[in-house]
Amino acid sequence: MPDFDILAEGKTLSGVAERLMSLSLTDNRGFEADQLTITLDDADGQLQLPPRGARLTVLIGWKGEPLTEKGTYIVDEIAHEGPPDRLTVSARSADFRDEFNVKREVSWHDVTVERVVSAIAHRYGLKPQISEMLMDIEIDHADQTEESDMSFLTRMAEMLGAITTVKSGNLLFIMPGGGVNAQGQPLPSFAITRSSGDRHQFRIADREAYTGVRAYWLDLNYGKKKKVSVKRRKPPKPKRRKAAAVKVTIWKARMAMCLCYARLIRTSRQQDAQRRQSGSNYNAEPHHSPSRWRVDVQNSTPKCMAR
Structure with missing residues (x-):
């Protein structure tokens, strides 16, 4: 059975489990704030509206097992509707701040990825978490002209095939799809079965409509943008006889x-x-x-x- 816990300003909220109608947590990729939506039953009208700007900490998991903290969120929207009366609280990740959008003028020269990420993380009081295979990559020169730090990091990550984001006070700059954390340790895995939840959804899309794929990359030796195109192979035609x-x-x-x-x-x-x-008639039967x-x-x- 799923389990959860919600802390408001560091204190556990009581009576939430009995009123909970739905809890939705969207863990976004990149520099898009994670979203938390909680819907509570207010049929008796006893719920008090939480103040906007309140900090909520969410832990989720399974009953009988330690819960996993999924970060701290700041309440930015409150809605009440009825009947039946219900209260909906929306919050966004507290890791994303307004100063992330400040545009800067910086020139990076003869630096490594580790140095760039660490410098930006230090500016916001974050802890850098960088994949080992990315740390020592050298950057000859890069200009950050009228560009925010997060936009610059995103652009650099795309060039290197990495992803960057902020989670739980950490500035992550890692390789995706490896099944390991920033330290290179394997992530835990577990099986999800039909009995793990009350509903599921499956979707399959037609990918055959695409005839190929095109990728762009930057040749640092010549400072030029290059592209690689790969077309989808067509099914072989039946061989003709010689x-x-x-x-x-x-x-x-x-x-x-x-x-x-x-x-x-x-x-x-x-x-x-x-x-x-x-002696028969010759023309009788043709x-x-x-x-x-x-x-x-x-x-x-x-x-x-x-x-």
Whole structure:
């Protein structure tokens, strides 16, 4: 069974579990603030509206196991509706501050990724967390012109195939999809089954509509933007028979036609001779004309057939 706990200004809120209708936590990627939405039952009208700007700390997990802290959020929107009466509280991650949007003029020269990330993290009182494989990458020169620190970090991360974000007081600059944390340690894994929740959703999209993909990268040696394009492979077409095999088949068909024609003429003459000997009327029954026959080629085998 899922379990949770909510702290307001460091103190546990009592009676929330009995009133909880829904709890939604959206963990966004990059420098987009995480969102927390809590809906509480207020049928008795006893709930007090929390002040905007209040700090909420959320812990989620499973009953009987230690809960995982998912960060601190600042209440920025409150809504009440009814009937039935319900209170909806919306909050955003406290890690994202207004000063993140301040544009700066900085010139970075002969530095490493570790030095750049650490300098920006120190400016905001954050702890830098950098993947080991990214730390020692050298940057010859980079200009931050009328650009915020977070925008500059995002641009640098895209160039290196990394991601950057702020989580729980840490400025992360890591490689995605590795299944490890910033220190290179493997992340814990667990299985989710149907009994783990009360509903599920599955979606599959048609990816065959794309004919290829194009990626851009910056060649630091020449200071030029380059691109790489890869097209989706088309299914192989059925192989055609070689020209020599086709010529042999045509030759066989022509030979069969000639033999069939000769055989029909010979048979017709034999029938005429038999009629003369028997004294029957020669024109009473027309004989088969060679034009009434055709050659059929199936599986490279010629056959003489009547129409």
